[in-house]
Amino acid sequence: MEIRHDEITSIIRKELEKYKVEMRTDEVGTVIQVGDAIARVYGLDDVMMGELVKFPEDVMGIVLNLEEDNVGVAIFGPDNPDRNIKEGDIVTRTGEVARVPVGKSLLGRVIDPLGKPLDGKGPIHTDKYRPLEANSPAILDRQPVKESLQTGIKAIDAMIPIGKGQRELIIGDRQTGKTALAIDAIINQKGKNVKCVYVAIGQRVSNVVSVATVLEKYGAMEYTTIVLASSLSTASLQFLAPYTGCAVGEEFMYSGENALIIYDDLSKHAQAYRQLSLLLRRPPGREAYPGDVFYIHSRLLERAAKLNDKLGGGSLTAIPIVETQAGDITSYVPTNVISITDGQIYLESSLFYSGIRPAINVGLSVSRVGGKAQSKAMRQVSGKIRLDLAQYNELLMFTQFGAEVDKTTQAQLMRGERMVEALKQDVYSPLPMARQVMFIYAGIKGYLDDIPTQTVRKFEAKLYEFIESHYPEIEKEIEGKQVLDEAVAGSLENALVKFKEKFVK
């Protein structure tokens, strides 16, 4: 780009003309103590909770504690932001609560919790801002969750459906594929007009870079914003990150669009908040968390909603992630978030290592929204798998004692084994709804029962190829009508018989 001096001069001149000399009154305070990115400030009499304050050399902080004779401030910035702040420094009020730029221009960008770009793609141009903290929509502003949000993962869409505006927790130990599941859900929103926000809290930068690379590779970055507070950021930034992401997502919801937000992960968020609270000398409670950990998560997740049609009918679907220690879902943060959300997807490392991926524990995973969040076609076929799998798991334990089994039991075992195999899915390969319906239909109608378990996934791949080349209309019909009516079911049945003949040969 060519730099034109005269143009720049004229802009500067115009700005200078607009500038008026005026006296401004500032309210200030002085630092009485500073350390661990927390400052205690004397003065700042009328400061608001959550207000941004300015330290010397443009270092910013947020007011988190209001006490009788001093104010507790968390200081922002990368590594040791408080290194140049000392006792007696002047702190100035800004009169603003923390806010972030929002809107379309954030798509495809990586920002920090204060809305500054981190991706080196230049400044963000938008004139819309939202406060980090906002009230959640009132009950009358909402409507029931009724549309489905396709994740493209067979096991989830069939058994634990997620609706637009729902909050569904992904919970599990480390290395069980929690993030991969969430990334799949983002990738699957391509072309479905759902804007996505991925909030990374306390993760290593290299992890987030690889997430961004994957999203870029699958063309998902163009409708996604990443909010990053890495493990290098201060606890205060890690604490703010989810609220920033929520504000970005809310903008889409309030403008009548659908948005999906992933909080990865809220256990680190609670830990960051614990660190802040202890440094601010708030009394510790269970597991040394402060008394209001429940509140920090509930006020965040309550902001996910499906708005009523008068308000544009937009939605914000929240998928928080929580990491457990050795499968313990009864510790403090997991129980809190389980009770706030509308269901959870429980991932287990034992399943993961036995090759069942996604490692979803079907028994412990639920969606409290249920069938309303599914398309009719999916509802028609999915009812039976949950039952099949539950029976299978029960029998599996029973047969481990070496008990003799009769023929029906044998059949149930066979079916279950194949259904488990059928629900396996590779990462980053979400499936469209129609394909899921066709394959699950084949499963519940027993087309998989007499083929070896190892070939189930080959069967799946070949089935999609066969249908696409010979009966493309079936897929289109299911996708278009969203129902598996008798005509379609008939032709699908017919196609399956023909395919099976060919496959067995």
Next chain:
Amino acid sequence: MIRDRIAGKIGKKMNFFTRYDPSLLGGVQLVIGNTVMDGSVKRRIEDLRARLMKARV
């Protein structure tokens, strides 16, 4: 003269302590308790800088 106007405006009796601070570059800065009224040249330059940085091209 400045003293009289300020005292009149605030309506309270006050004692003034004046100090010469070369880093202000010019103008007056008035500190009353936790409030700072800033009419210094330094402040004006800072404001102008912030404004120019924000200017849309």
